[in-house]
Amino acid sequence: MDAARYYNGNRDERLDFITNKEKKPSSRKYGIIIGVLVAVLIIAAVIGILVWFFAFKEKDKPSSRSTRVFSGHMKLAQVKYDEKLEDTSSQEFQDFAEKLQEKLKTLYQTDPLLAKYYTKSVVTAFSEGVMAYYWSQFDIPATDYEIVPEFSEERILDALESGIEQQSRAIQLSDVKITNITASATDWRMARMPTAEECFYRLEAEDVEKMFQSPGYPSGNDPNSRCQWQIRASEENTITVNFLDFNIKDDCANDFVSIFDSLSPDYSQAITKQCGQRPPSNPLAVVSSGNIMLINLITDSSVQKPGFNATYKIIPQTEAKTCGGILSESEGNFTSPLHPKFYPPAVDCTWTIKVPDGSKVRLKFNMFRMKEPGVDVNICHKDYLEIMGKKYCGEMSSLSLTSDTNILEVKFHSDESYTDKGFNAEYTAYDPNNPCPKQFFCNTSICISNALKCDGWNDCGDMSDETDCKCDKHQFRCANGLCKPDLWVCDTVDDCGDRSDEAQCGCEANQWRCANGDCLPQDVICNGKKDCEDGSDESSCENARGVCTIFSFKCANQMCVNKVNAECDRVMDCSDNSDEEHCDCGIRPYKLNRIVGGQDAELGEWPWQVSLHFKTQGHVCGASIISNKWLLSASHCFKYNAEYEDPANWITYSGLQNQLTFNTAQRRRVKRIITHTGYNDITYDYDIALMELMEPLEFSKTVQPICLPASTHIFPPGMSCWVTGWGTVREQGLLAKTLQKASVKMINDTVCQKYLSNSLTTRMLCSGYLSGGIDACQGDSGGPLSCFEESGKWFQAGIVSWGEGCARQNKPGVYTRVTSLRDWIKTYSGV
Ligand SMILES: *[C@@H]1O[C@H](CO)[C@@H](O)[C@H](O)[C@H]1NC(C)=O
Ligand SMILES: *[C@@H]1O[C@H](CO)[C@@H](O)[C@H](O)[C@H]1NC(C)=O
Ligand SMILES: *[C@@H]1O[C@H](CO)[C@@H](O)[C@H](O)[C@H]1NC(C)=O
Ligand SMILES: *[C@@H]1O[C@H](CO)[C@@H](O)[C@H](O)[C@H]1NC(C)=O
Ligand SMILES: *[C@@H]1O[C@H](CO)[C@@H](O)[C@H](O)[C@H]1NC(C)=O
Ligand SMILES: [Ca+2]
Numbered sequence: 001m002d003a004a005r006y007y008n009g010n011r012d013e014r015l016d017f018i019t020n021k022e023k024k025p026s027s028r029k030y031g032i033i034i035g036v037l038v039a040v041l042i043i044a045a046v047i048g049i050l051v052w053f054f055a056f057k058e059k060d061k062p063s064s065r066s067t068r069v070f071s072g073h074m075k076l077a078q079v080k081y082d083e084k085l086e087d088t089s090s091q092e093f094q095d096f097a098e099k100l101q102e103k104l105k106t107l108y109q110t111d112p113l114l115a116k117y118y119t120k121s122v123v124t125a126f127s128e129g130v131m132a133y134y135w136s137q138f139d140i141p142a143t144d145y146e147i148v149p150e151f152s153e154e155r156i157l158d159a160l161e162s163g164i165e166q167q168s169r170a171i172q173l174s175d176v177k178i179t180n181i182t183a184s185a186t187d188w189r190m191a192r193m194p195t196a197e198e199c200f201y202r203l204e205a206e207d208v209e210k211m212f213q214s215p216g217y218p219s220g221n222d223p224n225s226r227c228q229w230q231i232r233a234s235e236e237n238t239i240t241v242n243f244l245d246f247n248i249k250d251d252c253a254n255d256f257v258s259i260f261d262s263l264s265p266d267y268s269q270a271i272t273k274q275c276g277q278r279p280p281s282n283p284l285a286v287v288s289s290g291n292i293m294l295i296n297l298i299t300d301s302s303v304q305k306p307g308f309n310a311t312y313k314i315i316p317q318t319e320a321k322t323c324g325g326i327l328s329e330s331e332g333n334f335t336s337p338l339h340p341k342f343y344p345p346a347v348d349c350t351w352t353i354k355v356p357d358g359s360k361v362r363l364k365f366n367m368f369r370m371k372e373p374g375v376d377v378n379i380c381h382k383d384y385l386e387i388m389g390k391k392y393c394g395e396m397s398s399l400s401l402t403s404d405t406n407i408l409e410v411k412f413h414s415d416e417s418y419t420d421k422g423f424n425a426e427y428t429a430y431d432p433n434n435p436c437p438k439q440f441f442c443n444t445s446i447c448i449s450n451a452l453k454c455d456g457w458n459d460c461g462d463m464s465d466e467t468d469c470k471c472d473k474h475q476f477r478c479a480n481g482l483c484k485p486d487l488w489v490c491d492t493v494d495d496c497g498d499r500s501d502e503a504q505c506g507c508e509a510n511q512w513r514c515a516n517g518d519c520l521p522q523d524v525i526c527n528g529k530k531d532c533e534d535g536s537d538e539s540s541c542e543n544a545r546g547v548c549t550i551f552s553f554k555c556a557n558q559m560c561v562n563k564v565n566a567e568c569d570r571v572m573d574c575s576d577n578s579d580e581e582h583c584d585c586g587i588r589p590y591k592l593n594r595i596v597g598g599q600d601a602e603l604g605e606w607p608w609q610v611s612l613h614f615k616t617q618g619h620v621c622g623a624s625i626i627s628n629k630w631l632l633s634a635s636h637c638f639k640y641n642a643e644y645e646d647p648a649n650w651i652t653y654s655g656l657q658n659q660l661t662f663n664t665a666q667r668r669r670v671k672r673i674i675t676h677t678g679y680n681d682i683t684y685d686y687d688i689a690l691m692e693l694m695e696p697l698e699f700s701k702t703v704q705p706i707c708l709p710a711s712t713h714i715f716p717p718g719m720s721c722w723v724t725g726w727g728t729v730r731e732q733g734l735l736a737k738t739l740q741k742a743s744v745k746m747i748n749d750t751v752c753q754k755y756l757s758n759s760l761t762t763r764m765l766c767s768g769y770l771s772g773g774i775d776a777c778q779g780d781s782g783g784p785l786s787c788f789e790e791s792g793k794w795f796q797a798g799i800v801s802w803g804e805g806c807a808r809q810n811k812p813g814v815y816t817r818v819t820s821l822r823d824w825i826k827t828y829s830g831v
Contacts, residue, residue: 068151069191071135071264072182085126088194097123107163124194125263133264135191156183190265190296199227205239205314214307221307227297237314239293243284245309250276254300261288261345276591285341324349330429336422343422353408355429361403363427368396372418386411402445456484490748491717567710569791586707586793601739603657606724607704611653622725622783625705628696630829633782635679635689655702669694685761687801687816707795711822715797717748721787725780763820766812
């Protein structure tokens with residue numbers, strides 16, 4: 001075996017060991033031994049900086065080294081393609097691979113540095129068109145760590161190309177000639193020997209859909225898996241893979257699936273790299289550009305997830321890559337190729353929208369996602385959509401445009417690497433003399449309801465609906481002339497854009513504002529003394545030992561921690577760790593698509609939301625899960641009459657998204673309902689209740705508890721939170737079928753108090769809708785107000801209690817303040 005010669009010279013004994021083994025080729029062990037050794041020996045990363053950093057850190061250990069692996073493909077001239085080359089155990093494959101490996105070695109000789117650290121090249125596969133797939137490995141001993149950054153893709157390619165040029169001058173007629181060659185840095189864990197059998201699969205895609213799963217699915221694959229699926233199809237076809245279930249650990253560095261439009265793990269032809277768990281509403285489905293595809297599964301974490309269950313089949317190239325055309329109806333829809341699957345790499349198409357003379361085209365994207373690593377969305381040098389001379393790429397939650405004439409051309413381009421879900425667009429012809437019949441025409445070309453003009457919300461996207469307004473009595477006039485809901489005043493958020501809504505909010509610039517609004521000199525902060533009456537000047541001072549204020553977090557051992565929101569923030573603050581106990585909460589197991597817009601909640605987006613059904617009336621109130629046996633809700637849901645106080649009349653549904661499909665929800669009966677003795681049905685004070693379940697819940701992807709905040713937890717005014725529900729107190733009309741969500745923000749207590757003529761007690765807080773145009777009623781009495789903290793968990797700030805009607809924009813919603821009743825919850829439920 002020629003490979004042995006590669007280890008001559010300055011290699012150390014561990015590599016000589018490989019050499020010896022390699023002298024006995026063509027046994028199955030070969031691959032396994034190499035695999036194991038590679039795993040043991042190689043410590044590498046894809047990114048040069050990382051490798052450099054590692055090498056630097058490890059330089060004191062003489063035996064450690066950095067390994068860099070490059071992979072790609074090359075086109076071969078002057079050889080006939082033989083199908084036997086697809087069988088890696090055939091003599092033809094072995095002979096030809098060896099010949100090419102030898103050739104690659106000599107190509108690297110053109111660069112002395114590469115030659116010095118060269119370890120080996122391995123040809124892993126062939127495909128028709130006489131394409132060969134390979135990877136090359138370089139090992140740099142720790143003592144030479146400073147040269148690691150020299151191993152760039154450019155340098156490798158330069159060496160290969162100049163080597164090919166030199167050889168072509170001295171070429172003999174019978175010689176194999178390498179033409180176009182590619183090389184890109186890859187993860188060493190995906191470089192496999194062609195003879196490897198462990199977790200290596202060859203699949204043939206056909207017309208009929210076939211299935212494959214990751215090993216061990218669904219109970220979970222082994223940690224340290226290096227699995228590869230090579231999928232081929234007959235010519236003139238592309239391959240599509242649909243992941244029915246995809247659940248890999250949510251850590252893309254150690255655990256991931258990488259899919260390539262090649263038989264090499266060559267990132268210049270990557271289709272995508274994914275990790276985490278995908279909800280059913282956002283499945284992963286990819287398509288190749290040609291008749292090959294390579295899928296890699298790498299798992300390194302010790303905790304394993306189920307893996308994936310997928311189907312694969314062919315799509316004829318003519319179908320997968322044909323798109324565009326002339327759209328001459330006055331309205332219609334079009335999408336990126338194969339949407340909502342990922343579009344294939346290397347596709348170009350153009351749609352020409354042609355509406356009657358005198359009309360113009362309005363184009364609206366209901367979904368737009370063409371995101372690639374390392375792309376500046378202002379330039380869009382890879383995949384893009386081009387409309388009227390402007391390129392669009394990345395991720396956009398809303399995009400609408402209008403044409404200048406009756407013709408609009410939309411060009412779509414996808415390059416060789418990285419694809420995405422693409423877009424889904426809707427167009428309509430409109431009369432430029434009357435662009436929005438009975439509606440307001442925004443400068444961004446969209447039409448909005450007249451009621452949204454001058455309501456303080458930027459509904460158009462460019463503020464054109466909020467200029468030239470007269471403010472009404474519940475609005476604040478900003479210095480720049482805009483009108484804003486006066487509830488937005490003094491909430492620390494600059495709503496006006498000129499800070500005029502935050503200007504008269506208490507203290508001078510050089511003063512410290514206590515939480516109760518008092519103004520004191522700045523130097524009172526963290527001086528170890530309580531200067532503010534409430535102690536808020538010492539509330540976030542990590543070294544204010546011994547100072548216990550109403551803002552301090554109290555550890556189980558009675559010590560005080562002066563840090564804002566110390567509980568469950570993944571930092572151990574109490575010496576007894578009690579701040580990080582009972583923190584299995586506030587997590588969404590599904591990895592949700594960030595751009596999920598609209599008002600409909602995704603399955604698993606609010607896994608603590610519960611629907612309370614009363615007798616035969618169906619959904620009546622909301623609640624939240626705070627442990628597997630306890631739900632939190634509002635007293636007023638049970639104080640209507642005696643029947644409502646009887647636990648036997650209630651059924652709870654957890655994990656429910658749609659009020660028509662109960663089969664996936666967990667149904668539990670109620671053992672006990674505890675309402676607050678202080679509940680007042682006139683003022684709605686102490687509007688809190690606990691429900692104990694007969695049977696515990698089973699936590700799952702769609703059923704999870706929310707974190708309860710410590711009584712000292714602060715949800716500051718201006719903070720954005722979410723209110724969810726099916727809408728019980730809807731003013732008119734039916735309940736929503738799908739769980740609704742709305743973004744709201746916390747309102748300054750003083751401001752809300754004034755607004756509500758002093759009906760707010762300290763057991764209540766206010767929040768209001770953040771975006772305009774909401775005409776549904778998202779809140780559910782008893783449902784949660786959920787707030788995401790940067791430490792990564794969701795906390796329940798409030799319980800939906802009362803408000804003046806539903807989502808009338810300038811009215812606040814009033815919630816039971818969970819922090820003020822935290823001790824009551826603990827007393828009665830133990831949670
Ligand atoms: C090889 O590369 C050249 C230039 O990049 C290109 O024009 C040619 O089409 C390529 N040939 C093949 C067979 O891919
Ligand atoms: C994969 O999913 C399909 C369709 O849901 C199902 O029929 C099949 O049993 C699943 N395979 C495994 C191994 O669970
Ligand atoms: C286009 O799609 C939207 C939403 O997906 C749908 O409401 C509309 O009816 C479609 N229009 C046409 C002309 O197909
Ligand atoms: C609308 O936009 C155009 C340019 O896009 C700008 O010139 C014009 O002033 C804008 N009009 C308003 C009312 O904002
Ligand atoms: C709330 O607004 C009042 C003025 O109305 C201001 O004095 C106070 O500091 C604000 N509170 C907070 C926490 O920002
Ligand atoms: Ca404000």
